[in-house]
Amino acid sequence: MNLKFIKRNIFPLVKIISTVLITSAIGLESWNIYAFLTNRNVPSSLNPIFWIERFAMTSHFIESIIAAFYAHSGKKMPIQYATYTFFVGTIGLLELFDQEND
Structure with a gap:
């Protein structure tokens, strides 16, 4: 695999997955905060997550x-x-620094 193949085919997939996971993480943390404020318990099995x-x-x-x-x-x-x-992660930085070098 060369770098052009990765940028063209892998980056968009990683961007989509990262955006979905970060949005889910925001929702999960919101649920945790809501549970704390309303004195409800979140299952302890979710602590590693x-x-x-x-x-x-x-x-x-x-x-x-x-x-x-x-x-x-x-x-x-x-x-x-x-x-x-914030939503796409390291790929955003890679794109920014790649544009600086052009």
Whole structure:
């Protein structure tokens, strides 16, 4: 597999999956917060999923901060590109840095 094949065929699939998973993580965390505020219990079997979800959300948040910082050099709007990078993850940063090198 060469880099062009990966960019053309794999990146769009990863973007879709990442967006769905991050949106699901936001919903899962919202449910957890709602359960806490209404004094309801969330099944303890979901604790590993919550930790994975929090790790993913934290890493995507850090990536979005980096994207916002470097967006001006790629002639992008910082807030929009940070939001995009939050949902698609590392691929957003790869695209931003690839445009800088062109």
